[in-house]
Amino acid sequence: MAMVLIMGASSGIGLATAKLALERGHSVVAFARSADLIPLEHPKLRKLAGDARQSDDVRRALTAVDVVIQTLGVPANARMLTGPIDLFSAATATLLPLMKEAGIRRLISVTGFGAGESRSSIPPLQRLGFNLVFGRAYGDKDVQEQMITQSGLDWTIVRPGVLINTRVPGRYRILTSPQDWRNGIVSRSDVADFLVRQLTRDTFIKQAPVLVR
Numbered sequence: 001m002a003m004v005l006i007m008g009a010s011s012g013i014g015l016a017t018a019k020l021a022l023e024r025g026h027s028v029v030a031f032a033r034s035a036d037l038i039p040l041e042h043p044k045l046r047k048l049a050g051d052a053r054q055s056d057d058v059r060r061a062l063t064a065v066d067v068v069i070q071t072l073g074v075p076a077n078a079r080m081l082t083g084p085i086d087l088f089s090a091a092t093a094t095l096l097p098l099m100k101e102a103g104i105r106r107l108i109s110v111t112g113f114g115a116g117e118s119r120s121s122i123p124p125l126q127r128l129g130f131n132l133v134f135g136r137a138y139g140d141k142d143v144q145e146q147m148i149t150q151s152g153l154d155w156t157i158v159r160p161g162v163l164i165n166t167r168v169p170g171r172y173r174i175l176t177s178p179q180d181w182r183n184g185i186v187s188r189s190d191v192a193d194f195l196v197r198q199l200t201r202d203t204f205i206k207q208a209p210v211l212v213r
């Protein structure tokens, strides 16, 4: 069983992952600025309020941790269009040296279909719309991915398609080969299922699979 730090555990994929990890016997440090409001109670859960950009907060969160999962997100509002967005790169720049300092090697990061080299799998016309709406966020996710792949850590980048909400995980596909990459829906519970499974397996180390149903 792992002691996992989930950065961005107060909502969405992060909250679903915290819940599932606890159900499957892992210990969880649930980190977010609003961590105190996380609607979970469990003997193996520690809620820790902090900012992922702040070294002191992140250093405190890393105590006794084996694995880090990043599920940070920015609100889907007008700022996504007008930017600037640097949360993903800034939080990762804070995290990586502190993980090394603490001797933690395993990092699992959620970015999204369209980040990094997966952008070229979006058909050209759709890519125009994608760049218009998500260009700022995904530009920053590109930088985040580059930092991670150059980190020397045992990383896995996870690129879900369009997120929906379901109560329990369903059947989803794990697309590891670029020729198979495509967009599609996937639920936050599916992504959580994939993330929690990676706590006890090395199959996807140094890989960046796309997840869709």
Ligand SMILES: NC(=O)c1ccc[n+]([C@@H]2O[C@H](COP(=O)([O-])OP(=O)(O)OC[C@H]3O[C@@H](n4cnc5c(N)ncnc54)[C@H](OP(=O)(O)O)[C@@H]3O)[C@@H](O)[C@H]2O)c1
Pocket: 007, 008, 009, 010, 011, 012, 013, 014, 031, 032, 033, 034, 035, 050, 051, 052, 053, 071, 072, 073, 074, 075, 087, 110, 111, 112, 113, 159, 160, 161, 162, 163, 164, 188
């Ligand atoms: N929506 C889609 O269809 C889609 C598709 C593919 C990928 N994605 C990506 O999937 C990821 C998760 O999305 P989601 O919608 O499930 O999550 P979300 O609801 O956006 O949750 C984001 C989490 O990040 C935390 N956070 C934000 N800024 C923080 C900071 N400075 N310090 C610490 N924590 C911070 C938030 O908590 P606090 O605000 O309390 O700090 C929250 O827990 C995102 O990166 C998103 O871009 C989304």
